[in-house]
Amino acid sequence: MDKTAETPAHIRKEVKTPGKLSRMFLSFYDVCQFVTRFFKEGFLPPYEGKELMRQCYDIGYRSLALISLTGFITGIVFTKQSRPSLAEFGATSWLPSLVGIALLRTLAPLLTSLIAAGKVGSSIGAELGSMRVTEQIDAMEVSATNPFKFLVTTRVLAATITIPILTFYTAMVGMLGALLNVSLFEDTSARAFFQMSLESITFLDITASTVKAILFGFTIGIVGCYQGYNSSKGTEGVGKAANSAVVIGMFLIFIEEIISVQFFSLFRT
Amino acid sequence: MEQKKTTDIGQEKVIEVKGLYKSFGNYDVLKGVDLDLHRRENLVVLGKSGTGKSVLIKILVGLLSPDEGEVKVLGQHVDQISYKQLLDLRLKVGFSFQNSALYDSMTVRQNLEFPLVRNQRKLTKGEVNQAVERVLDAVGLLQTINQMPSELSGGQRKRVGIARTLILQPEVMLYDEPTAGLDPITCLEINSLINEVQERFHTSSIVITHDLTCAKAVGNRVAMLLDGKFERQGTFEEVFNTSDERVKPFYDYNFIQ
Ligand SMILES: Nc1ncnc2c1ncn2[C@@H]1O[C@H](COP(=O)(O)OP(=O)(O)OP(=O)(O)O)[C@@H](O)[C@H]1O
Ligand SMILES: [Mg+2]
Numbered sequence: 001m002d003k004t005a006e007t008p009a010h011i012r013k014e015v016k017t018p019g020k021l022s023r024m025f026l027s028f029y030d031v032c033q034f035v036t037r038f039f040k041e042g043f044l045p046p047y048e049g050k051e052l053m054r055q056c057y058d059i060g061y062r063s064l065a066l067i068s069l070t071g072f073i074t075g076i077v078f079t080k081q082s083r084p085s086l087a088e089f090g091a092t093s094w095l096p097s098l099v100g101i102a103l104l105r106t107l108a109p110l111l112t113s114l115i116a117a118g119k120v121g122s123s124i125g126a127e128l129g130s131m132r133v134t135e136q137i138d139a140m141e142v143s144a145t146n147p148f149k150f151l152v153t154t155r156v157l158a159a160t161i162t163i164p165i166l167t168f169y170t171a172m173v174g175m176l177g178a179l180l181n182v183s184l185f186e187d188t189s190a191r192a193f194f195q196m197s198l199e200s201i202t203f204l205d206i207t208a209s210t211v212k213a214i215l216f217g218f219t220i221g222i223v224g225c226y227q228g229y230n231s232s233k234g235t236e237g238v239g240k241a242a243n244s245a246v247v248i249g250m251f252l253i254f255i256e257e258i259i260s261v262q263f264f265s266l267f268r269t
Numbered sequence: 270m271e272q273k274k275t276t277d278i279g280q281e282k283v284i285e286v287k288g289l290y291k292s293f294g295n296y297d298v299l300k301g302v303d304l305d306l307h308r309r310e311n312l313v314v315l316g317k318s319g320t321g322k323s324v325l326i327k328i329l330v331g332l333l334s335p336d337e338g339e340v341k342v343l344g345q346h347v348d349q350i351s352y353k354q355l356l357d358l359r360l361k362v363g364f365s366f367q368n369s370a371l372y373d374s375m376t377v378r379q380n381l382e383f384p385l386v387r388n389q390r391k392l393t394k395g396e397v398n399q400a401v402e403r404v405l406d407a408v409g410l411l412q413t414i415n416q417m418p419s420e421l422s423g424g425q426r427k428r429v430g431i432a433r434t435l436i437l438q439p440e441v442m443l444y445d446e447p448t449a450g451l452d453p454i455t456c457l458e459i460n461s462l463i464n465e466v467q468e469r470f471h472t473s474s475i476v477i478t479h480d481l482t483c484a485k486a487v488g489n490r491v492a493m494l495l496d497g498k499f500e501r502q503g504t505f506e507e508v509f510n511t512s513d514e515r516v517k518p519f520y521d522y523n524f525i526q
Binding site: 046127131134135136138139140141142143144145146150 | 327330332356357359360362364366368370371372373374383384387388390433434437
C-alpha cells in the first residue's frame with residue numbers, strides 16, 4: 001500500500017515500531033512485571049475468598065470429566081502396551097510398580113496440565129479478554145476497586161491449588177484403568193495390585209509431582225490471565241488471547257517438565 | 270426548549286485541565302485542551318466521532334495518562350498521585366461508560382454491590398441491600414434487580430451503569446454518551462435522570478453527547494471539541510451562533526431536519 005498518498009494531515013510523526021527482538025524483550029519485561037504484581041498484591045488483604053472458591057470449583061468442574069476419561073484410558077492403554085516388553089523378561093509382575101511410577105511421576109501431571117491448559121487456560125484468556133474489550137476491567141478500575149486482585153489473583157491461585165489436586169485424582173483414575181486391565185489378564189488381586197504399586201512410590205516421587213503440578217497450575221493461570229488481561233481491543237483480540245493462552249501455556253509446561261525432570265533426578269540415586 | 274438554568278453553581282473548580290496533549294502512536298488526538306468544571310455545574314461536551322471525547326474523560330480518571338499538560342480533579346494532579354490516592358480520588362468520581370460496561374457474569378444486584386462492598390467493608394448486608402435498592406429506584410429499575418445484564422435493553426443497561434456509579438455517592442459524574450443509540454423517549458428519561466442526579470446528589474458533571482436536545486436539557490454550559498481543542502465554550506447560543514462550518518452541521522442536523 002502506498003502510505004504517503006493517503007496519510008492524513010494529523011499523522012505526521014516518524015513511525016517507530018520496535019524491532020522483533022526489542023519487542024520480545026519488552027513483552028518479557030511485561031510478563032515479569034505481571035508476575036511480580038501477582039506476588040506483591042496477591043497475598044495482601046483484602047482477600048477475595050468467595051471468588052477464589054468459585055474459581056477453584058469452576059476449574060475443577062470444567063476439567064473433571066475430560067480428565068477422568070483421559071486418565072482412565074491412559075491407565076488401560078499404558079498397561080496393555082507395557083505388558084509385552086515386561087513379558088519378554090518374565091517380569092509382568094512388575095506391571096503395577098511400573099504403571100504406578102509412570103503415572104505419578106510423569107503421566108498424571110502432564111496429562112492433567114495439558115488438558116487444563118486447553119480447557120481452563122483458554123477460557124480464562126477468553127473471559128478476561130472479553131472483559132478487557134468491553135471495558136469491564138476499566139469499569140472496575142474506575143469504581144476504585146482493584147481488578148487485578150479480583151480477576152487475576154483469584155484465577156492464578158485457583159489454578160495453582162486445583163491442578164495438584166486434579167493431578168493426584170488423575171493418577172488414581174489411571175490406576176483404576178490399569179487395575180481393570182491387569183485384573184482381566186492376570187490373577188493379581190486389587191489389593192495386591194495397589195500394595196505393589198504404592199510400595200514402589202517414594203516420598204520423593206510424591207513431592208516432585210506436587211511441585212511440578214503447582215508449577216504447571218501457576219503457569220496455566222498466569223499465562224491465561226496475562227493474555228486475557230492484556231488482550232488488544234476488538235473481538236479478534238479475545239480469540240487471540242484464548243489461543244495464545246493455550247499455545248504458550250502448553251509450550252511452557254513442556255519446558256518446565258524437562259527442567260524439573262533434570263532437577264529431581266539430582267536427588268535420585 | 271430553553272437552556273436550563275441552575276442557580277447555585279459555585280466558583281470552586283472541581284476539574285481543571287490546562288494544555289492537555291494526548292496522542293496514540295503518531296495520531297494526535299488532543300492538542301492543547303483547556304477545560305474547567307465548576308462545582309454543581311453540568312458541562313456538555315460536544316464533538317464529532319473520533320475527536321477524543323472519551324479519551325479526555327478517561328484521562329480525567331487516570332485510565333489513560335496525558336502526554337503533556339495539567340490535569341487537576343478535585344484539587345489533585347491525576348497523573349502525579351500514587352495508586353492509593355488515585356483509588357481514593359476515583360471513589361469521588363463516577364464514570365458512566367459509553368457501552369455501559371456492566372459485569373456480564375453478575376446480576377444487576379451484584380453489579381451494584383461490587384464497588385460498594387469493596388470500598389465500604391463495614392456495611393452490613395442490610396445496609397448494602399438498602400443502598401442498592403435506593404440507587405436502582407433512583408434510576409427507575411428496581412424490578413430488574415435479579416436480572417442479568419444480557420436480559421436488559423440498551424437503555425436499561427445505561428441506567429444500571431449510571432446507578433452503579435451513583436452507589437459510591439460521587440461528587441463528580443462523567444457521562445460518556447448517555448443517550449447514544451436510544452429512542453427519543455428514553456433520551457428524555459435519561460436527560461431528566463441526569464438533571465435529577467445533579468439536584469439530588471449535588472454532583473458536578475461532564476456529559477458527552479452528540480444529541481443537542483440532550484445538551485440543551487442538561488447543560489449549564491457547552492464546550493465543543495474541534496481539532497483536539499475546545500475552541501468554542503459557553504452557553505448554547507454562544508457556541509452555536511456562528512457560521513463555522515465545523516459547528517453548523519451539528520445544529521442543522523438536530524434542529525432543522
Ligand atoms: N487505547 C487507545 N489506543 C489507541 N488509540 C486510541 C485508544 N483510545 C482511543 N484511541 C483513538 O483516539 C481517537 C479518539 O477516540 P475516542 O474514543 O476518544 O473518540 P470519541 O470522541 O469518544 O468518539 P465517539 O463519539 O465515536 O465515541 C480515535 O481515533 C481512536 O482510534
Ligand atoms: Mg466516545
